[in-house]
Amino acid sequence: MTAPGDRVLVGVSGGPDSMALLHLLSRLAPDLKIRLGVAHLNHCLRGTSADRDAQVVRRAAEALHYPFHVARGRVLKVKEKLGLSLEEAARRVRYAYFKKTMSEAGYNKLALGHQSNDNAEQIIMALLRGTGPRGLSGITPVRQGFIIRPLINASRSQIEAYVEQEGIAFARDASNNDLRFLRNRIRHHLLPLMASDYNPRIQANLNQLADVMRIEEDWIDGITAAEYRETTLARTKGAITLSAEAVGRKHPALARRLVRKALADLTGTLRWITFSHVQSVLHLLTDDRGVKEVHLPGGIHAGRADGRLTLTMAAGGHRSAVESPSERKPASPTEIATPFPPAVEIKAMGIGLRFSTCRPDQLPRWTEVDRCLAYLDLDRISLPLTVRPVNPGDRFTPLGASGSQKLKKFFIDHRIPRQARALAPVLTDRQRIIWLVGQRIDDHVKVTTATSQVLKVEFFLLDTR
Numbered sequence: 001m002t003a004p005g006d007r008v009l010v011g012v013s014g015g016p017d018s019m020a021l022l023h024l025l026s027r028l029a030p031d032l033k034i035r036l037g038v039a040h041l042n043h044c045l046r047g048t049s050a051d052r053d054a055q056v057v058r059r060a061a062e063a064l065h066y067p068f069h070v071a072r073g074r075v076l077k078v079k080e081k082l083g084l085s086l087e088e089a090a091r092r093v094r095y096a097y098f099k100k101t102m103s104e105a106g107y108n109k110l111a112l113g114h115q116s117n118d119n120a121e122q123i124i125m126a127l128l129r130g131t132g133p134r135g136l137s138g139i140t141p142v143r144q145g146f147i148i149r150p151l152i153n154a155s156r157s158q159i160e161a162y163v164e165q166e167g168i169a170f171a172r173d174a175s176n177n178d179l180r181f182l183r184n185r186i187r188h189h190l191l192p193l194m195a196s197d198y199n200p201r202i203q204a205n206l207n208q209l210a211d212v213m214r215i216e217e218d219w220i221d222g223i224t225a226a227e228y229r230e231t232t233l234a235r236t237k238g239a240i241t242l243s244a245e246a247v248g249r250k251h252p253a254l255a256r257r258l259v260r261k262a263l264a265d266l267t268g269t270l271r272w273i274t275f276s277h278v279q280s281v282l283h284l285l286t287d288d289r290g291v292k293e294v295h296l297p298g299g300i301h302a303g304r305a306d307g308r309l310t311l312t313m314a315a316g317g318h319r320s321a322v323e324s325p326s327e328r329k330p331a332s333p334t335e336i337a338t339p340f341p342p343a344v345e346i347k348a349m350g351i352g353l354r355f356s357t358c359r360p361d362q363l364p365r366w367t368e369v370d371r372c373l374a375y376l377d378l379d380r381i382s383l384p385l386t387v388r389p390v391n392p393g394d395r396f397t398p399l400g401a402s403g404s405q406k407l408k409k410f411f412i413d414h415r416i417p418r419q420a421r422a423l424a425p426v427l428t429d430r431q432r433i434i435w436l437v438g439q440r441i442d443d444h445v446k447v448t449t450a451t452s453q454v455l456k457v458e459f460f461l462l463d464t465r
Contacts, residue, residue: 136209
């Protein structure tokens with residue numbers, strides 16, 4: 001999980017799990033040759049008790065002489081704006097804060113305190129909502145190469161015994177006993193019932209299941225990737241075309257995985273895609289009398305024609321604003337000075353941008369680039385840069401397009417709601433729009449084989465920091 005020289009940011013809520021993690025890593029740090037920092041996010045959901053949690057974490061960080069990073073998150077505002085559950089909004093805000101802190105303070109690993117009870121609960125939740133093998137893989141010990149969970153094989157009872165033995169101060173979160181939340185009902189009712197009445201080893205068995213499924217998923221992913229390359233006919237930024245005949249000949253299990261992989265490549269997430277959505281796409285391949293297209297969540301369209309199965313993405317990832325466009329004052333243009341700052345906040349628009357440069361050989365695969373990131377050929381940009389709202393009559397040449405078009409037409413073609421259009425920011429240089437932020441870059445500034453230096457721009461919402 002770590003290598004000598006790593007700078008590890010430890011996410012600490014103040015509860016026994018994260019406090020144990022902090023103290024254990026502190027004891028191991030000299031031998032591991034890693035440096036630690038502590039991050040705490042106040043979700044602003046529990047009033048003064050949340051403030052007390054922050055003080056517990058602050059005292060621990062100061063006693064251990066580690067840098068302490070703390071912030072307050074506007075979880076309820078994000079929940080309302082994005083239409084999320086409270087848990088999902090809190091998760092998004094928390095990870096956005098951790099990512100921002102890592103970027104600004106130079107950490108390359110994030111350590112979190114998930115343990116084996118959490119993993120068992122996660123698997124039960126996945127089963128209850130309906131899941132496949134990936135959902136049964138549980139909580140990944142190492143995710144995306146930088147999120148690590150050193151306590152994933154320790155039980156809650158082991159951790160609490162350690163905390164008591166070492167006299168480690170911690171805070172109790174009363175919301176962990178709130179039975180309105182599904183996870184708490186599973187933790188306090190369902191799993192204890194399964195252990196007492198059915199199998200006392202239920203937690204260990206669920207964790208073993210997760211280990212088995214995680215390894216098998218990794219193996220199957222390799223097979224799927226090879227088949228996916230063979231069945232893919234064309235890929236652009238907003239569309240992926242598969243051979244309908246080739247997919248239709250595959251075993252149903254592989255066909256489902258090919259469709260899921262195409263959807264993941266197209267959108268960057270499968271969060272809103274269910275089993276029935278995948279089946280509806282596959283139904284296009286076998287129903288010669290029925291419809292030849294289906295619409296999926298997030299503005300995704302699937303259609304079959306001339307032996308091709310094409311998945312296209314319309315809108316997605318746009319902000320849903322509390323105010324109507326008429327209620328929000330238009331933001332003034334913000335010029336980005338050079339050399340590029342690490343981050344710029346445009347509070348009038350509720351957004352921020354992070355800037356960095358890299359070499360072309362350091363770029364990720366384009367399928368791993370989500371819509372919040374833009375990679376631009378720095379030599380093709382006429383500085384300075386400016387961030388501003390969309391103006392009437394604005395035009396750009398979307399990546400992959402043969403000519404320019406009005407932004408209005410782009411919005412209509414991609415079914416972006418009027419309210420989101422009014423809030424959409426654009427990044428311009430002296431000559432043109434180079435990025436319709438969160439949607440598409442301009443073709444003139446794309447990275448090519450002749451590119452020598454790449455400008456990376458990352459978009460974030462100030463509400464999710």
